[in-house]
Amino acid sequence: MSNVKRLRTLRIAERPNLIWVEIETEDGLVGLGESFRGAQAVEAVIHEQVAPALLGKDARRxxxxxxxxxxxxxxxxxxxxxxxxxxxxxxxxxxxxxxRQGIPVHEALGGASRLTVPAYNTCAGYSYNSGGTWRRSIGAGDQAIGPYDDQVAFMRDAGGLAESLLSEGYRAMKIWPFDVYATASNGHMISLQDLKAGLEPFRKVRAAVGDRIEIMCELHSLWGTHAATRICRALEDYGVFWAEDPLNKMDDARALADLRRQTRTPICGSETLAGTVPFRDLLAADAIDVVMLDLAWCGGLTEGRKIAALAESYAKPLAPHDCTGPVTLMAGLHLALHASTAIFQEVVRATLATWYQELVTQLPLIEGGLVQAPMGPGLGTQLQPALWLREDAVSRESKLS
Incomplete structure (x- = not known):
């Protein structure tokens, strides 16, 4: 029987934004899911709202x-x-x-469009976004704590970072040197001096490696239209692959379309949106060039493949997001392998090399800058059993009585 008999959630104090859910069915199978940010609130929704509706239901539906x-x-x-x-x-x-079918998720979705997908490295380092807050700025006292502390690297030696990435087969990288300048004006203004300082990492990359690597600029939904336009126009000189989430309201199709008309820099959005309707509206308004989605935030794979179909219908490329957790990365990879217009899977080499390995049994294999298709059944990964036994673990269970 495929009816749901138990939901278990797990979170750990060391990674307070992450939450995992395991769904067990009467035939003894256990499925793994994940989300990120506000883990306690998500835990409450799962057990107080989702569990009463899901327990006893057929998991195949x-x-x-x-x-x-x-x-x-x-x-x-x-x-x-x-x-x-x-x-x-x-x-x-x-x-x-x-x-249940003994096949990987990308096959269960309808089959793979490709068996590898290019990776780009988000230059986030080891601790970015893994605790309660983002690490936006790099101060004089910040030192690299390992070879992949890439946020320190892109602020200190972006050219050297690009060379390091190329040596490992990566052909694309993402950085966010403008974030630190948003606070002074709540994102509504950027001075010429700050603009030029934010452009320095892009200049250094081009000086070091020329056009051998693509550069994405992450803007983290921090900017108003005037400042975002100024940044995007300045980025044109460096052949930036996209400017991501440039406006503080990424569901504002009219404002994004206006920005897009004023710059040659392609606009990417948005990991912050959920459901098909906001993506439909952005695409219909001709407001974005690249569709980015996060499967732990947009509604999962069911909603994700509908968004991918929208992207295909508008002939727009798709790029699943990950700067959050390993299960989301695996799910995004399966969608990227399946979706016909997918062009990249985001990865963070620092987390792949370190704490992601402590959380799950399998991670994506990257060879020559290409992420390989997982071939095991389902997502192809499970939680490390030791997670449930950690002193900082908080688990909760809902089950059929």
């Missing part, structure tokens, strides 16, 4: 369950706690679907 969980009375369209909980559950249901 993924579309019906997704529709129910993705239409909460409140908590939509953004990636709210309700949507993040729905995303984690949906990823786990697809993991179960693959396991």
């Amino acid at each position: 993924i579309e019906a369950i997704s529709r129910q969980l993705m239409t909460p009375y409140i908590g939509f369209h953004s990636a709210s706690a309700e949507v993040r909980a729905a995303s984690a559950v949906d990823i786990a249901l697809w993991d179960l679907a693959g396991q």
